[in-house]
Amino acid sequence: MQKVLIVEDSKVVQQILRHLASQHLNVDIDFAWSLKESKALLKSNRYTLALVDLTLPDAMDAEVVQLTLSQNVPTVVLTSKIDEYSRQQMLEMGVVDYVIKDNRDSYLYAIKLVSRLLRNQGCKALIADDSMISRAVMRQMLEKQLFTVFEAQDGEQALTMLKAEQEIKLLLTDYAMPTMDGFELVKAVRNFRGRDDLAIVGLSGAGTHGLSAKFIKYGANDFLMKPFMNEEFHCRVMQTMEQLNLIADIKDYAHRDYLTGLYNRRYFCQQMDKLLKTGIQHSCLALLDLDLFKEINDKYGHLGGDSILTQVAQLLTDSFSDSLVSRVGGEEFAVLLAEQDIKKAKATFDDFRRKFAENMFSIDEHKLHCTVSIGIARCEFPTLSEVMRHADKALYQAKAQGRNSAVGACTKSNQILEECTT
Numbered sequence: 349m350q351k352v353l354i355v356e357d358s359k360v361v362q363q364i365l366r367h368l369a370s371q372h373l374n375v376d377i378d379f380a381w382s383l384k385e386s387k388a389l390l391k392s393n394r395y396t397l398a399l400v401d402l403t404l405p406d407a408m409d410a411e412v413v414q415l416t417l418s419q420n421v422p423t424v425v426l427t428s429k430i431d432e433y434s435r436q437q438m439l440e441m442g443v444v445d446y447v448i449k450d451n452r453d454s455y456l457y458a459i460k461l462v463s464r465l466l467r468n469q470g471c472k473a474l475i476a477d478d479s480m481i482s483r484a485v486m487r488q489m490l491e492k493q494l495f496t497v498f499e500a501q502d503g504e505q506a507l508t509m510l511k512a513e514q515e516i517k518l519l520l521t522d523y524a525m526p527t528m529d530g531f532e533l534v535k536a537v538r539n540f541r542g543r544d545d546l547a548i549v550g551l552s553g554a555g556t557h558g559l560s561a562k563f564i565k566y567g568a569n570d571f572l573m574k575p576f577m578n579e580e581f582h583c584r585v586m587q588t589m590e591q592l593n594l595i596a597d598i599k600d601y602a603h604r605d606y607l608t609g610l611y612n613r614r615y616f617c618q619q620m621d622k623l624l625k626t627g628i629q630h631s632c633l634a635l636l637d638l639d640l641f642k643e644i645n646d647k648y649g650h651l652g653g654d655s656i657l658t659q660v661a662q663l664l665t666d667s668f669s670d671s672l673v674s675r676v677g678g679e680e681f682a683v684l685l686a687e688q689d690i691k692k693a694k695a696t697f698d699d700f701r702r703k704f705a706e707n708m709f710s711i712d713e714h715k716l717h718c719t720v721s722i723g724i725a726r727c728e729f730p731t732l733s734e735v736m737r738h739a740d741k742a743l744y745q746a747k748a749q750g751r752n753s754a755v756g757a758c759t760k761s762n763q764i765l766e767e768c769t770t
């Protein structure tokens with residue numbers, strides 16, 4: 349679990365930071381007022397990141413910053429003033445960035461900066477540059493931003509690494525490199541990694557006119573002229589990653605059902621279409637429909653019904669953590685199970701159906717049981733609508749035979765394979 353230390357001696361500012369942190373950061377946070385308190389906390393905790401006030405009553409000369417950095421905690425500084433001397437002082441100490449606290453907006457900026465940095469943790473970045481010194485400088489800066497850093501000394505090596513490692517989300521590439529230059533690299537990479545999947549920042553030395561526009565036209569997200577200022581590098585990388593993260597968030601929202609957080613019907617159908625094209629004959633599709641759900645809505649109201657749907661989604665996620673699980677309709681769910689044998693798939697869903705019937709659902713202080721009917725079909729047809737039609741038919745039979753049952757469809761002969769009741 350990520351953990352953040354925030355050190356601020358002003359009561360009002362700490363209150364603002366606490367409020368903003370509760371809204372924007374989903375991590376453990378410790379707050380300290382002084383250097384003394386920070387020392388005690390750092391002794392017994394490991395922090396992913398620190399946001400610290402530059403001057404404190406018991407540390408007037410940035411001692412708290414020296415303390416967090418000496419413990420290898422990447423540190424963002426809050427400061428009420430910035431002159432060239434203190435800027436240099438902070439950069440030499442190796443802080444990630446500094447935020448000038450002159451209005452409420454700057455606190456929001458600081459907390460959002462912490463949030464963005466935390467999101468970088470575990471994110472992989474690749475530096476492609478033939479200069480060892482440049483690579484070392486950028487590695488240091490990226491590691492301060494919590495990236496896991498890889499290096500390549502030319503374009504070809506970078507391309508090979510990007511092909512092998514889909515998890516790399518940021519590429520910093522120089523223009524002039526042996527074997528394959530930055531343009532060729534960007535062009536080649538964009539054949540298999542889109543702008544919304546991999547962020548690319550092009551780099552080049554001064555005097556190379558027109559490179560920035562060319563880099564961007566070939567597919568880079570941004571461009572930096574060497575030598576760059578620490579802050580410029582930091583801002584460009586953060587902004588580029590923020591765009592990538594925003595796109596990822598928007599995609600995720602578009603793929604998920606608002607109420608339950610499960611994948612929605614559209615995403616499910618897209619994935620199934622893709623999978624059916626590549627062949628998923630070894631899998632079975634189950635459609636699960638809650639029994640007499642209307643009665644729950646009638647008795648406990650629509651919100652009560654919604655609460656049950658959320659609990660059902662959790663039960664499905666817990667029970668089929670390795671499967672594609674989706675809410676495909678109002679009270680209808682789908683699970684793609686990696687099981688070829690329909691009898692075995694039916695046995696799995698019978699177990700789930702029993703567990704479901706025994707589960708105690710709750711709506712406010714009320715406790716209740718629910719049941720579910722399940723229709724299962726093998727994914728042995730080329731189109732989703734055919735597979736769904738067979739699963740639907742089996743589901744219809746499960747309802748017709750008294751609900752709370754699972755039925756497997758023998759899809760080849762178009763017959764229902766067998767019946768199963770409790």
Ligand SMILES: Nc1nc2c(ncn2[C@@H]2O[C@H](COP(=O)(O)OP(=O)(O)OP(=O)(O)O)[C@@H](O)[C@H]2O)c(=O)[nH]1
Nearest residue numbers: 637638639640641642643645650651653654678679
């Ligand atoms: N609370 C809530 N109810 C929903 C939602 N979507 C659909 N429903 C309700 O689900 C109920 C489905 O009712 P029916 O199709 O008659 O089916 P049933 O009562 O479950 O009966 P059987 O399927 O025959 O067992 C309707 O009352 C819908 O209003 C939703 O998002 N939230």
